[in-house]
Amino acid sequence: xxxxxxxxxxxxxxxxxxxxxxxxxxxxxxQVDRVIDRLRPSHFVDLAHRRIYEIILELYHKQGRISxxxxxxRLLNESIESPAELLIALTESFVSVTELExxxxxxxxxxxxxxxxxxxxSIKTLAMDPKAEDxxxxxxxxxxxxxxxxxxxxxxxxxxxxxxxxLSTCYMNLLNRKEGLEDxxxxxxxxxxxxxxxxxxxxxxxxxxxxxxxxxxTALLLNMVTNVAKRDIPVLFFSLExxxxxxxxxxxxxxxxxxxxEGRQVVTSxxxxxxxxxxxxxxxxxxxxxxxxxxISIVDKRGLTVAEIRAKxxxxxxxxxxLGLIVIDYLxxxxxxxxxxxxxxxxxxxxxxxxxxxxxxxxxxxxxxSQLNRGVESRDNKRPMMSDLRDSGNIEEFADVVMFLYRDxxxxxxxxxxxxxxxxxxxxxxxxRKGATGVVYLRFIREYTRFIEETRxxxxxxxxx
Amino acid sequence: xxxxxxxxxxKLLFLDACRNLMELGELSQEEYMGICDLLDRLDGLSRxxxxxxxxxxxxxxxxxxx
Numbered sequence: 001x002x003x004x005x006x007x008x009x010x011x012x013x014x015x016x017x018x019x020x021x022x023x024x025x026x027x028x029x030x031q032v033d034r035v036i037d038r039l040r041p042s043h044f045v046d047l048a049h050r051r052i053y054e055i056i057l058e059l060y061h062k063q064g065r066i067s068x069x070x071x072x073x074r075l076l077n078e079s080i081e082s083p084a085e086l087l088i089a090l091t092e093s094f095v096s097v098t099e100l101e102x103x104x105x106x107x108x109x110x111x112x113x114x115x116x117x118x119x120x121x122s123i124k125t126l127a128m129d130p131k132a133e134d135x136x137x138x139x140x141x142x143x144x145x146x147x148x149x150x151x152x153x154x155x156x157x158x159x160x161x162x163x164x165x166x167l168s169t170c171y172m173n174l175l176n177r178k179e180g181l182e183d184x185x186x187x188x189x190x191x192x193x194x195x196x197x198x199x200x201x202x203x204x205x206x207x208x209x210x211x212x213x214x215x216x217x218t219a220l221l222l223n224m225v226t227n228v229a230k231r232d233i234p235v236l237f238f239s240l241e242x243x244x245x246x247x248x249x250x251x252x253x254x255x256x257x258x259x260x261x262e263g264r265q266v267v268t269s270x271x272x273x274x275x276x277x278x279x280x281x282x283x284x285x286x287x288x289x290x291x292x293x294x295x296i297s298i299v300d301k302r303g304l305t306v307a308e309i310r311a312k313x314x315x316x317x318x319x320x321x322x323l324g325l326i327v328i329d330y331l332x333x334x335x336x337x338x339x340x341x342x343x344x345x346x347x348x349x350x351x352x353x354x355x356x357x358x359x360x361x362x363x364x365x366x367x368x369x370s371q372l373n374r375g376v377e378s379r380d381n382k383r384p385m386m387s388d389l390r391d392s393g394n395i396e397e398f399a400d401v402v403m404f405l406y407r408d409x410x411x412x413x414x415x416x417x418x419x420x421x422x423x424x425x426x427x428x429x430x431x432x433r434k435g436a437t438g439v440v441y442l443r444f445i446r447e448y449t450r451f452i453e454e455t456r457x458x459x460x461x462x463x464x465x
Numbered sequence: 466x467x468x469x470x471x472x473x474x475x476k477l478l479f480l481d482a483c484r485n486l487m488e489l490g491e492l493s494q495e496e497y498m499g500i501c502d503l504l505d506r507l508d509g510l511s512r513x514x515x516x517x518x519x520x521x522x523x524x525x526x527x528x529x530x531x
Contacts, residue, residue, distance in 0.1 A: 027473070067504075067505040068473065068476060068477055068480070068504070068505075069476075069480055069501040069502075069504050069505055070501075070505075072477065072480055072481075073501065076484065083481075084477045084478060084480065084481035087477050088473075088474050088477050088478075091470055091473040091474060091477070092470060092474070
């Protein structure tokens with residue numbers, strides 16, 4: 001191993017290993033298959049070596065056959081001096097084909113270190129740029145640079161899975177389900193009707209929860225988040241509308257409703273926000289104590305861009321590898337990229353696509369809240385439909401699950417009172433890539449911003465969808 | 466292994482020489498390409514087959530070698 005001096009920085013390289021790899025590949029062309037998905041031209045520091053590797057890849061892709069004469073002629077055509085001497089040096093560089101693997105690892109390691117060093121240089125330049133003012137922007141970009149430098153190291157060994165591997169995983173999941181193990185399904189949000197419809201939110205899935213304002217989107221999100229966190233599963237909550245303290249109060253209130261159901265001292269929402277008796281204070285304090293340890297992390301900065309959300313989520317995932325759920329409240333408050341001349345629908349579509357990719361990259365379900373357009377209000381039946389999302393980019397196209405939250409008593413309070421359906425909320429599953437569509441019913445306890453199961457109404461499932 | 470390496474070296478030097486001959490006008494491009502093809506297939510040929518093939522590809526070079 002030696003060092004190459006690039007603009008005053010010494011970077012690791014190994015020309016001998018480069019020669020050995022090339023010599024082996026030219027002499028034993030079948031070995032190209034073993035390295036093609038792990039070595040890129042940038043793994044070679046010597047420019048002639050890099051070009052030879054590019055030629056090897058081109059020949060391999062075009063005709064699957066590599067020979068000295070072909071490489072020699074290509075080098076001659078590119079005016080590389082003394083190609084015969086260069087190729088003779090390659091043929092004499094290795095003793096056995098068994099040297100290939102160790103040499104490939106040397107090249108991969110050297111290139112990884114070089115990328116890290118270059119990333120550090122880029123971050124230094126970025127941080128010292130007098131035109132860059134916003135520290136949060138700099139931090140987000142720095143994270144992006146580091147992330148890119150540590151990803152895609154040319155080793156996607158797991159991209160191709162054979163059926164045996166796939167079915168082994170399926171079989172393990174089947175056994176776990178049979179045993180009733182927690183992780184066998186997707187992520188349970190502890191609403192039996194919702195869990196029944198989804199069999200749990202799946203990793204890598206983008207779940208849209210959409211509704212008109214005041215339907216209780218944030219409340220339902222917080223209820224689900226608390227239920228998940230109570231099983232010690234970390235949750236990351238991006239709140240672009242409400243600040244963290246408002247969310248905290250809602251979580252406490254929701255918990256106080258549970259206490260009420262358990263027959264403990266009643267603390268109303270009004271009392272919580274005004275003055276409590278000593279007894280009520282004790283109960284409330286207990287609720288705080290029960291909630292302190294929940295692994296819920298909240299980002300309540302407004303005007304976040306997708307890049308900033310991605311950077312924060314990546315960092316959180318790096319610190320909390322068992323991150324179980326990401327929630328974003330809500331889509332329309334995500335700041336579009338600067339200087340974008342595209343239509344709003346295209347911008348939103350791009351944001352949604354990037355968030356779906358983020359869910360995939362971090363291997364967690366991501367719930368994205370969304371407003372619905374005003375078209376709903378002009379209809380007699382105000383139950384949301386897929387078309388209500390369509391003005392906002394290709395949301396439904398990228399989403400794995402689309403849920404609408406609807407409360408009829410919001411629009412028809414008198415009718416609801418008459419029919420006894422006050423507080424009934426419909427969770428309409430308009431799309432499920434891996435399951436049925438249909439409707440489940442919850443009851444919204446407005447005072448406590450709490451949803452509970454509505455047991456009097458059956459779940460309506462459309463299996464044909 | 467040493468012999469194998471020597472053969473590789475010889476092939477490359479031979480190729481280099483043929484290239485020079487082509488640049489000097491002693492070999493046509495067609496002959497040169499035929500020699501390249503022959504060298505790529507060298508491992509599967511006996512000495513007699515090689516000489517026969519070389520004679521077919523380039524009579525001049527064949528005469529020069531023999």
